[in-house]
Amino acid sequence: MSFLIQQTLIYAVPLMIVALAGIFSERSGTINLALEGIMIFGAFIGVLFIKLSQSAGMFADAKAAGDWGALQGFMLLAMLVSAAAGAIFSLLLSFACINLRADQTIGGTALNLMAPALVLFLIRIIANQNTLQMNGDAASWFMIKKTMLGYAKTDQLGFFANTFLNKVWLSTYVCLLVFIILSILLYKTRFGLRLRSCGENPQASDSLGINVYRMRYTGTSISGALAGMGGFVYALTTANGSANGDVAGFGFLALAVMIFGNWNPLNVAGASLLFGLFKCIAASYSSIDLNGDGVYWLAQIGISPNFYRLLPYLITLLVLAFTSKSSRAPKAEGIPYDKSTR
Amino acid sequence: MKQKSDFWKRDTTRSVLASLISIVIGMVVGGIVILIVGMTNKSLTIGSALEGIRLVIGGIFCTGRDAAGSLTFGFSPVNLGNMLFRAIPLILTGLSVAIAFKTGLFNIGAPGQYLMGTAATLFIALSIPTAAVPAWIVWILAFLGGMAAGAVWGAIPGAVKAFLNINEVLACIMTNWIAANLVTWAFDASSLKNVAEYGKTGYVYKTTFNGVATPKLGLDKLFPGSQVNAGILIALLFAVLIYILMSKTTLGYELKACGANRHAARYAGIRDKRNIVLSMAIAGALAGTAGSLYYLSGNTEFFWSTYQSLPAVGFNGIPVALLAVNNPIAVIFTGIFMSALDVAGQQLTSLTAYNEYITSVIIAVIVYLSAFSLVIKMWISGGRKPRHGKAAKEDAAVESASELGSSAVTPPVPDPADETPPAEAAPEKGGEE
Numbered sequence: 001m002s003f004l005i006q007q008t009l010i011y012a013v014p015l016m017i018v019a020l021a022g023i024f025s026e027r028s029g030t031i032n033l034a035l036e037g038i039m040i041f042g043a044f045i046g047v048l049f050i051k052l053s054q055s056a057g058m059f060a061d062a063k064a065a066g067d068w069g070a071l072q073g074f075m076l077l078a079m080l081v082s083a084a085a086g087a088i089f090s091l092l093l094s095f096a097c098i099n100l101r102a103d104q105t106i107g108g109t110a111l112n113l114m115a116p117a118l119v120l121f122l123i124r125i126i127a128n129q130n131t132l133q134m135n136g137d138a139a140s141w142f143m144i145k146k147t148m149l150g151y152a153k154t155d156q157l158g159f160f161a162n163t164f165l166n167k168v169w170l171s172t173y174v175c176l177l178v179f180i181i182l183s184i185l186l187y188k189t190r191f192g193l194r195l196r197s198c199g200e201n202p203q204a205s206d207s208l209g210i211n212v213y214r215m216r217y218t219g220t221s222i223s224g225a226l227a228g229m230g231g232f233v234y235a236l237t238t239a240n241g242s243a244n245g246d247v248a249g250f251g252f253l254a255l256a257v258m259i260f261g262n263w264n265p266l267n268v269a270g271a272s273l274l275f276g277l278f279k280c281i282a283a284s285y286s287s288i289d290l291n292g293d294g295v296y297w298l299a300q301i302g303i304s305p306n307f308y309r310l311l312p313y314l315i316t317l318l319v320l321a322f323t324s325k326s327s328r329a330p331k332a333e334g335i336p337y338d339k340s341t342r
Numbered sequence: 343m344k345q346k347s348d349f350w351k352r353d354t355t356r357s358v359l360a361s362l363i364s365i366v367i368g369m370v371v372g373g374i375v376i377l378i379v380g381m382t383n384k385s386l387t388i389g390s391a392l393e394g395i396r397l398v399i400g401g402i403f404c405t406g407r408d409a410a411g412s413l414t415f416g417f418s419p420v421n422l423g424n425m426l427f428r429a430i431p432l433i434l435t436g437l438s439v440a441i442a443f444k445t446g447l448f449n450i451g452a453p454g455q456y457l458m459g460t461a462a463t464l465f466i467a468l469s470i471p472t473a474a475v476p477a478w479i480v481w482i483l484a485f486l487g488g489m490a491a492g493a494v495w496g497a498i499p500g501a502v503k504a505f506l507n508i509n510e511v512l513a514c515i516m517t518n519w520i521a522a523n524l525v526t527w528a529f530d531a532s533s534l535k536n537v538a539e540y541g542k543t544g545y546v547y548k549t550t551f552n553g554v555a556t557p558k559l560g561l562d563k564l565f566p567g568s569q570v571n572a573g574i575l576i577a578l579l580f581a582v583l584i585y586i587l588m589s590k591t592t593l594g595y596e597l598k599a600c601g602a603n604r605h606a607a608r609y610a611g612i613r614d615k616r617n618i619v620l621s622m623a624i625a626g627a628l629a630g631t632a633g634s635l636y637y638l639s640g641n642t643e644f645f646w647s648t649y650q651s652l653p654a655v656g657f658n659g660i661p662v663a664l665l666a667v668n669n670p671i672a673v674i675f676t677g678i679f680m681s682a683l684d685v686a687g688q689q690l691t692s693l694t695a696y697n698e699y700i701t702s703v704i705i706a707v708i709v710y711l712s713a714f715s716l717v718i719k720m721w722i723s724g725g726r727k728p729r730h731g732k733a734a735k736e737d738a739a740v741e742s743a744s745e746l747g748s749s750a751v752t753p754p755v756p757d758p759a760d761e762t763p764p765a766e767a768a769p770e771k772g773g774e775e
Contacts, residue, residue, distance in 0.1 A: 033511065092710070102714035105448050105511060109660060110710035117702030118375075124697045125379055125386075246651065252515045259512065306530065309649055310523035317502070317516040324508045 002163035007284055009172055012276025014039075014234040017175045018254035019261065019268045020182060021226035026263060027186065028219025029199040029212075029332045033108025034093050035227045036251025037115035040243075041089045042228025043235035044119040046082035047132050047243040050074075054135040063141055068148045072170050075142045075236070079171060079229050086228015087221045089115070094220040098213055101336035116245035123245065134241040142236065144168050171233045178229075182222070183265035195219050199330035202337045212337045227251065238283070249313075253279075256316040262327055278312040357667045360718040364665065364711040365679070372398055372704040376696060386695055394696045398704070401686025407693060423561070423568020425678065425685050427639065431456070432684075433577040433677035434632035435659025437584050438496075438625040440668040444588060445621035446601035451499050451514030452629040453656025454521035455492040457648060459630025460637050461525045462491035464546055464644060468534050472553040480554050485634050492630015493623045495521060500622025504615035510622070518656075522648050529646035536643070546644040555640025569642075573635040578674060580628065585670040597621050629656065654702070661705050664712035680705070 018035055025032035032038075053059050053074070062070040093111055096102040123132045146157060146166040157166060186192040197205040198215040206212050234250055235243050257275055261268030285308045373395045380391025393413055397404060402425055403415045435452045442449035467484035499513035529535065529546060536545045549555055559572040588594035599607040600617045608614045632655065637644055662680050666672035683705065687698030711718065 096710065096713055100714040100717050102717070106660075106664065106709065106713040109448075109450065110706055110713055113657060113661075113709055114703065114706035117699050117706050121375070121697060121699035121703060122379070124699065125383060125695070248650065249515065249519050252512070256512055256516070259509070304527055304530070306523050306527035306649065310520050310527075313516045313519040313523075317513060317520070320508050320512065320516075321502055321506050324506050 002159060004280065005163050006168065007280040008273065008276045010169075010237045010276075011279040011283070012272045013172050013175045014230045014237070014250060015254050015257055015275055015279075016179055016269055016272040017233065018227050018230035018251060019258040019272055020179055020265060021223040021230065022255055022258040023263055023265060023268065024182070024186065024195075024219050024226065025223035026258070026330050026333045027196045027199045028216045029202060029330065029335070029337065030094070030097050030216055030220050030223075031104040031108065031334045032090070032093065032220060032223050032227075033105055033255070034090065034111035034115075034251075035223075035254055036247060036249065037108075037112040038086045038089050038224050038227035039231030039234060039247045039251045040115040040119055040245055042082040042086040042231030043239075043247065044123070044132065044231075044243040044245070045085035045228070046078045046232030047134060047235055047241065048126075049078050049081045050134050050241075051132065068144075071141055072144075075170060076174065079174065079232055082232035083225040083229040086231065087225040089228065090220050090224025093224075094217050097336060098216050098220075101338065104334055104336075112251075119243065120245040123243065131242050131244040142169060142171075144170060169233075169237050171236060175229070175233060178226075179265070179269065182226075186265065196330070198337075199332055202332050203341065206337075206339065212339075216337065230254075253312065253316065256320060259327055259329075260316070260319055260323060262323075263330060275312055275316070278315060282308040282311060356719045356722050357669075357715075359722050360715045361665045361667065361676070361712075363718055363722075364708045364715065367711055368704040368707040369399065371707045372700050375703060376700060379696070390694055390696075394690060394694050394700075397690045397694065398683075398686055398700065401689040402682045404686075404689050404693070413693065419565040420567045421685050421689075423565025423570035425681050426561075426565070426574045427569040427571065428681035428684050429678045430573045430577045431632035431636045431655045432658055432662050432680045433581060433674055434628050434635070435656055436662030436666065436673040436677050436680075437581060437659075437670055438628035438632070439659040439663035440666065440670060440673055441584060441588065441597070441628065442621055442625040443663060443668045444601050445597045445618060446604065447500070447503065447510050447618065447621060447625075449496070449514060449622065449625045449629075450511055450657075450660070451496065451517050451626070452632075452659045453652035453654075454514070454518035455495045455626040455629035456633040456653055456656045457521045457525045458495040458633075459488035459492035460633030460644060461528055462630070463488035463634040463637055464534065464549070465528070465532070467549045467554045467638065468547055468552050470552075477553045480552070481556070481638065484549075484554065484638060485631070488630045488634025488638075489627045490630070492633070493627035496626015496629065497619055497623040500619040500626075503622070504618040518652055522650075522652055526647055526649040535646070542643075544645050544647045546646050548640055548643055549638055550640040554638065556635065556638050569639060571639050573639060576631075576635060577677075580631065581670050581674050584628075588670060593620075629659070632656075632659075658705060661709045661712070664709060664715075667715075 018039060021038075022032055022035055050059070059071075059074060062074065089111070092114075093104075093107050096107040096110075097104045120130060123130060126132060144165070144167070146155065146161075149165060151157065186195065194205065194210050195215050195218065198210065198212050198219070202212045205215070230250075231247060234247055235241065239247075253275060254272075257271045258268055261271040282305075285305070376394040376398070377388075377391050380386045380388055380394065396413060400415060402421050403418060404421070405414050405416045405418045408414045435456060438452050438455070439449050463484045466487040467480060470480045470483065472480055495517060498517055499508075499510050502508045502513045503510040534546050536542045536547045536551075538547070538551070556571040556573050558570070559575070561570045561572065561574070562568070564570075588598065596607070596612045596617050597620070599610065599612055600614050600621070604614050604618075607617075633653075636642055636655070658680055662673060662676045665676040665679070683701045684698075687701035690696050690700060691698045
């Protein structure tokens, strides 16, 4: 059971943070279809950053000294770097959609095409193959294990501690914290209200002295930062610390989660847990032991793994079909703001 | 002087120019990326970067390296034939995206429709024994089967868009991944996996295994050594048919009316929901045909374990359609241009330290630029006469249409001049190569 919870969280957390990225962008009035591309870019930059510092030797010292705190700090730094990369990459979208009043769907698609192309081009030149991998078993160095927290290897932890303290990543908790802080920012502060107003009625916001262009830039940049960070977290926790110009449709799934969650952080959190569960079943159905009796019944009922793999997408489609009537998108999303239409 | 300003004012001229500018900027960005990589990477030299840039521009005419190791250029029937062969799916997916755009829909589901078309075609072509049924009948059945499978797969997002008002972009993306998994599942369970050839894993038999292949019609004499076949003629025929459908028939008019303003169309008595489903079904059929023709050639193999990645050909239909401003005839030329770029990418991989992904970067830049092609068009005309009425009016019309559209993401793609005769598009090709 604790395996199931841990695995679900691993998939749910990137979804959650990237769906929040979508909320920030769409609430400010820009459709961010480029989430997938930004994730790919962020994952690449994060992995590259770790790889470069590994080559510079900074990282081996901390590992050799057993300094786990330094390693965790290192991972946080990589998260920040990939967030910055995502924000910078998203400026391409902001520039086209806000300044040049371009079509947001096509602009986002362009970024989705651009990110894997650029990333794969560079990876092939850097690594001579299609995957950029951190040196050694770096992904597991960042994992928090019970021995690091002062327990002995043989100590039996309770269910709670075993689930949330052993074999987990710090990034999971950082993302949850960021999710909570940014949700409060969006709903309980003056800045958040202004941002949301630009996605509902930018003309009215402008008449009250809010700079719509700047607000939309801010929203899209926060969105890019979150998506970039989510991409790195995805690469670290589910792709074993590698970047290969692909996040398996996670960015699009996050968009679906956002619509399913009705552009509201609390619902989105719930929706991403649900989808995380499905993704988790798809990825590791053969090793899920629900009640701990050593029977892996999902593997034993003999359904093709392909079925589990297509399940998240099929359910997304069905769920959207049933909830679409009650969904309410920000009113002005997708419409470029033109001062002269005030 | 007056005549000249008329020439610049014409929508066709501006569209062609905007596309050309996009292509040139895309090429320049690609060149800059190569140059930066060549200068910063220690194992690469400036000379190799310059070679890379030359290949990106003229890869289609590259014939390899001579004894001294420098690139040689000239007429290459193999490259040109392969270019025509690879243009088949690109033209068809381009048409698929273009017809959906005209109805105000963004068909990002072409990869899924392409996969379903491929799967249906391969299953029919390989399971009907040619000993019992003549091969040409099997070919026709497989072709039609692929088309039908694509149409069904395209109609799904169309139907959920029309009846449940789900954003078609999301529905298309989900159906893409469902198709990828379904196709993998179907071939995984089938007996069509290539086990006859030693060392092949994950491939389906070529259709020639069952004696089914598209006829060459003498094109192999024209381009000896290449993969070209009669499929290119079918693709050209489809482009002309779609052109006739969209600009000469009532159905085409209704589809375009739905694209311009769905609510106004309904007010005028046009069945908007039926038209949205129909448009997506036609788009799906075209993408399915693309997969069908590509794998019916008999010398292409399908890697069936596709659940982790979607075919790039489907996505590349988007730039093909955008560059052609959704004009079916122009799609022929932009499709051929894209496949020329594709061949150049292959040359880049085999002849230099760079790789084919640079051409994807160029394509992405082109898509990015076509997102604001309206602005580029305004620059073209505005540079000569500051913001004259037509451009501004068009701009406003597009915006109000997208405001009225029920979907938040109705792509406000400018409606191109529908009456573009083929001759108008011809200079475009001349500039591309």
